[in-house]
Amino acid sequence: MGTDPMVDHQNGSTKASASGSAYKIDLVNFSKRLKGFYGHWREHRSDLWASSDVVAIATPPPSEDLRYLKSSAMNIWLLGYEFPETIMVFMNKQIHFLCSQKKAKLLETLKKSAKEAVGADSVIHVKAKNDDGAGLMEEILSAVRGQSKSDSSVIGYIAKEAPEGKLLETWSEKLSGSGFQLSDVTNGFSELFAVKDESELTCVKKAAYLTSSVMKNFVVPRLEKIIDEENKVSHSSLMDDTEKVILDPLKVKVKLKAENVDICYPPIFQSGGEFDLRPSASSNDDNLYYDSTSVILCAIGARYNNYCSNVARTFLIDADPTQSKAYEVLLRAHDAAIAAIKHGNKVSAAYQAATAVVEKEAPELLQHLTKTAGTGIGLEFRESGLSLNLKNERVAKAGMVFNISLGFQNVQAQTNNPKTQKFSLLLADTVVVVSGKSPEVLTQGCSKAVKDVAYSFNEDGEEEERPKAKPVSNGEPFLSKATLRSDHQEMSKEELRRQHQAELARQKNEETARRLAGGGSATGNGRGPAKASSDLIAYKNANEIPYSRELGIQVDQKNEAILLPIYGSMVPFHVATVKSVTSHQDNRTCTIRIIFNVPGTPFTPHDANSLKYQGAIYLKEITFRSRDPRHSSEVVQQIKTLRRQVTSRESERAERATLVTQEKLQLATNRMRTMRLPDLWIRPAFGGRGRKLTGTLEAHVNGFRYSTSRPEERVDIMYGNIKHAFFQPAEREMITLLHFHLHNHIMVGNKKTKDVQFYVEVMDVVQTLGGGRRSALDPDEIEEEQRERDRKNRINTDFQNFVTKVHDHWSQSQFKGLDLEFDQPLRELGFHGVPHKSSAFIVPTSTCLVELIETPFLVITLSEIEIVNLERVGLMQKNFDMAIVFKDFKRDVLRIDSIPSSSLDGIKEWLDTTDLKYYESRLNLNWRPILKTITDDPEKFIEDGGWEFLNLEASDSDSENSGESDQGYEPSDAEPESESEDEDSASESLVESDEDEEDDSEDSEEEKGKTWEELEREASNADREKGDESDSEEERRKRKAKSFGKSRAPESRGASFNKRPKLR
Template identity: 80%
Template sequence: MEETEKAIQDPLKLKVKLKAENVDICYPPIFQSGGKFDLRPSASSNDDDLYYESGSVIICAIGARYGGYCSNIARTFLIDANSKQSKAYEVLLRAQNAAISALKPGKMLSSAYKAAVEVVQNELPELLANLSKTAGTGIGLEFRESGLTLNGRNDHLVKPGMVFNVSLGFQNLQSETNNPKTDTFSILLADTVIIANDKPPEVLTLVCSKAVKDVAYSFNEDDAEQHKIQSEPNASEVVLSKASLRSDKQEISKEELRRQHQAELARQKNEETARRLAGGGSVTGGTRGPVKPLSEMIAYKNVGDIPSAKEPMIQVDQKNEAVLLPIYGIMVPFHVSTIKTVTGHQDNRTCTVRIIFNVPGTPFTPHDTNSLKHQGAIYIKEITFRSKDPRHGSEVTQLIKTLRRQVTSRESERAERATLVTQEKLQLAGNRMKPIRLQDLWIRPAFPGRGRKLTGTLEAHINGFRYSTSRPDERVEIMYGNIKHAFFQPAEREMITLLHFRLHNHIMVGNKKTLDIQFYVEVMDVVQTLGSGRRSALDPDEIEEEQRERERKNKINIEFQNFINKVHDHWGQPQFRGLDLEFDQPLRELGFHGVPHKTSAFIVPSSSCLVELIETPPLVITLSEIEIVNLERVGLGQKSFDMAIVFKDFSKDVFRIDSIPSTSLDGVKEWLDTTDIKYYESRLNLNWRAILKTITDDPEKFIEDGGWEFLNLEGSDSETDESQESDQGYQPSDMEVESDSEEEYSDGESLVESDDDDEEEEDSEEESEEDKGKTWEELEREASRADRERGDESDSEEERKRRKAKALGKARLADRRDLIGNAVKRPKH
């Protein structure tokens, strides 16, 4: 497998003229045999040797990437195949060809899978249950375009230029042999196909033949004719391969194609927005409901419940959550929730305690409901006590603050829990299935509380995940139906390998309400102890330590991948198909640096989202929820630009990613165009809050004015302004006032030019040529000639440098005088 990877990444070995730095693999090459088969791209090869005895089947699958674009191919090789194996392969080959032929512009994607099912139904109906559930997916910058899955339910239309990985297979077929390694076999065929406008779909991987005569082998000595392993590609296949490699001169430039696609997206987006605004959908999000009223804060139900005090001094009743204040000799109770702030100040002999209350007309939290109960009553806004006992005053202040913090935290958590959507009950794995475990994981957000943090175990049960530590109160349950997105990010250049879940509805982690939850493992030590001396890169201990880190990283990544594969198998059951659950993996090669929150981070696209999962808070933006993207501060001379993401729900604030390097601009535009997201460019940052308010206030005018096309006008205006600024040349400082007025005049006169102006310009040019000082070369030749006449050829190098600098200074001074002279001599009309 490693040799195959090296061969793919070194085009010279394959005698292909491609740049090696642009070549990469999409996934580790897959080789399977000996009755152990897994037809998914996420499968992995085992350590067993290839089994090629009589009746065996070998599956090979390879995914390669060039310039960020993916391709895929899979072939099945038959060794001394029996009649059942040959018949199954022939039927699958015809089914795949039928699926490819059905991919025509204007047809639904489901027609491809239905065509394949029809072939199997007519020829081998008993194998229909073993047919793969899809006929492949769309492929491009992402290996798997989840929105372009070729199944029986996808009603998206096929369009010219689309590329598909058409993959079909029979899983776990039974062969009547006595050999356990050949009793069970599978067959897989996959090709990369591009959709043309006026001709049949083009199979880009057709050079690798899949005809029965080219994949069936025989190692029997008596059959010399079948011992030939592989036939050379025929002439038509070679021509087809060469035809697929068109030169750049024959193609429309990538920028032009992108511009045309963006124009089409602009039309579609304006139509979609107009329909949505006309129907009143997604203009504003659901308004936040009123805060659920809390139970009335009562410290004591009866006067007799108030504790008696021996001395008139401030007391804190933690059991009843009350503060007793001595007012005119009477202990008056106040519930701690009515207190806004408390401060203490100590002098040499006294202590002052100042208490400010929540009263109507002052800011307060939504949980301070009692302050609004009696609007017409008289409230105490502030009260100050002075004590001769500084120790008591400091102790009381600290007790009130602590009690208030506890009560506020408890009520806030209660209010947040009241807004949670009720989740289904977790069904633990029992006799039906064995729980799938991943151990020694950290969690983010972390559980609250003091003390040492503990790692925990993530378990996959029948209808959800459970994460728990050794502490009984540290437990989190995530239902499969509540998962919106699931991500797996292996450690490559990062310190952690992680699983991340974005949820549909909030859940509580301890006392924190969250939509994002993450489980991770540190693959290497973040802190490294430095020795007294500087270690060499060739130091044996250093090499051994790096090797241990690589082994640990690979081991952890494999453990996570095995966990994901088992979970995917569980999610493949019929009851979960409607949830569309799958672990997505971010694509690092499409990533770019930016500032989504407060610090710079590496932001990476995935098949369905734009994510940044290492820093906190995490960034997860669903691509299907994006209306448009505006790239701001784009222009010559700018080292960075900003990205403003406008959501379909106009009630959401526009999300900004700032300070993206300008070197990433083309990559960002290419990714946005590939994912069918309309983007605009502008030279300035826009006030999106005001823009969205204008749209929501008068959507009809927004539609009449052309929808989002006003952003194009903004871009053209800013370009015109900057072009005018860039035309302004250098002006000497002492001529600033005059040059300004002259420039205004010349701008006005530039629209009409006369022959007299041309003649005067020519005269002035001739004058300036005559008035010009001598060039440095002329001055140097004169100085050398003078030295030879004097016989002074033994000057030191320093002396020659001084003369050269002096002569150069004279030349520059002459040029500056000419420039100023020309500015003064400029004719005025």
């Protein structure tokens, strides 16, 4: 979010504390910029400010739409905050403000500074809550007449900003009827904002650093992983994931505070032949397309303190010669455009330089070149007046910032694939003009070089490189530990553990038998009944349908309906029946396509109401054409916005309907008020688009309460609902936290959750942009490190004191049955692994196994675990996986993948000391059918030895007699293609066909009589031949094309999709 705590990132809300004291205007900055504004206005009154005697700025009310307004930009530039529904009138000797009481208190502090800076008196007109402000407006206009002694004054205003809301509409009417001449002063504001001062440039640089870091450290690795593992991920899913990373900079190790960060626009991902190079483009729901000769476009923009930045990159997969040449030409043209933006040059020089390169090297591509080379960028994403086209004669000055964006649209490729026949290319960087030097590219940290964006699936190259791989037999931690484990003491320790595990196995089988006999854990399919919802009624009768003279698409916000002209009549549809709406523009016409939710079609949510009208005929799709593309876009956006609002509301309502009613919080007496922790952040964060605020956690009689200065941001956690409480002080992490894992879900904002966390950052998360490191002996460096240590120790102590006081409160008799206490992670027993989608440090506690830093959180109650199976354990493996089977067989087996083999002994020791039975297996097991087999026939499971089918040692000794009894529990014999499968997949490991099972049984017959050493040796050789495909993803290398012209031969793909070569 931006610097403005009064507003959200789009034109936000004015929610503040009751006193308004939470906000403070920087008077030094205000004085400097007010003086700059008046100086610019007086100097360029005739050419840029339309000879205006008065400048009036009216800021509209908050909006949910992402938009950039010059009135909002002026608010932020001058005052540091956006002031919605506020009118500012600048005159030679007076400045008038018309606003609410709360804003007026804040503006009162400006009077002295304004008088000293420009000699103007500040007059504040306070509007009552239900007043339209007409009388106060007359006072302002009278002051204007008094300044000029006549009605000949010229009032400058921002013409493109239409009045919104009652206040601004009244002001517009007053201006129109005042008799004053009105002139547009947009150009004056454009010129005023064009050159940034040092503080503004710092904000732009931080925004650009975040943008390039997200592209380099998240987007590129994510795309490579998707392509490498051949996953199906939609553009919209990539957009959502990238937006979350931008809003949480620590995910890419950028130390900027999340509350100061926002997106400039939803991230854009495009592939599969459909490309739109405009920043207003959207990411559709199609899957990422990465076949041969495919092109992937990605554009992202981040804001820091409301200042924008932008970067766009194109990624090529097995590029053909046309694509190779086009990208090389675009790269040189883009560099030429950047080099031409120098202090003193006309801004048109950038586009001239780009077209000169294209004309010289590939004139056939000139018709596909974008019409501009970008625009100015700052508080607005596109600064009007700084468009980099051939007609713009304005001069570039030091301190100006540009988004240099250049691309080729719809170029024909040399392929018959309809998804790659036409391709587009796009490159964009954020650039600042520097006096006497070449322009500084702020987003150069994300490379656009050919070798870094062009990928090749070249099987021959892989085969050539594999022999060069370093042998794994040397330095493998698991192997070396096994080899060195020879002294008597270690053997006796291992023997004791083995005996204890055997006893645990007996106890566990007896416990499981009792539970299954009682029918306590039958699995189900996990699907509930069809979703029932109330009937969708937009209008109770035809008389309620609004009358319209024109037959056109209408959006009825009040009744949540859209009215469509069909055969001369306006037909209403509830917006919830709309599945999707899109618009497509051709030459002179624009097509609007609306697809409805129809029962029986794929991917349509099942609704019980559809059963009522089984014989009805449904409208599945309808298309309209229009010659007005602007109106079409507005209609589509209105429908999408209304649909999103209704869907969000219904989803939240459904979530709340499933909540368990909590007891009411009993507020503490004054004596208990000391049990509080201020300035905490909360996860999950509250919803909404406003600036995030810290809050205070207080311990009351029967629960905790967390609240911020906003009255609606409040969470109550009852002591009786707490299942586990954790206190994790900062040691190697950057946060100190309290975490509560709950019995029943609660709502945090509009999110339903069982995990609530409160934390403080123990270090200043500010990224140094200079790039240089000071000497370790630098006194300033030493002092800064000492300050950080002191701050960390102070925060840890504050948290410890709070925990101690709460513990004392929990020791009272009424809480004895709740068994409440704060647990602390045991770092020395921790290990690295992948519980969700990224690697994390997982730490045991006395009652749980947790990971509380990365989201989503991991909290596993040890008492709920049935058994633990350590999978892919064996020689030549650098890592292994952990499968946790719960006592409730309805729960999915939880997997923690890619655990280093060096942690194996420590994990086995910890599992044994906590009385958890563990097994080891060579391969990953498919647990869903295993659990189904157990619950379908529990008696046979017990007769066959219970969980002992997982015991490798027992199965080895009885291999000749176990062919039939263990058939239901055999793992797949095929080696996995990667060390962990997609966690959202229905199958959690490899599944083999019937033919493979027959072949395997024949192989096992042939191999009878071989010793274990022989079988182990053969398995090791097979692993080497397969290139050790089970290595961790960190070991796998993505190979990028060093040059173009190495496209893969068609026959190399093979007939089977599963045999597609991997991107390395």
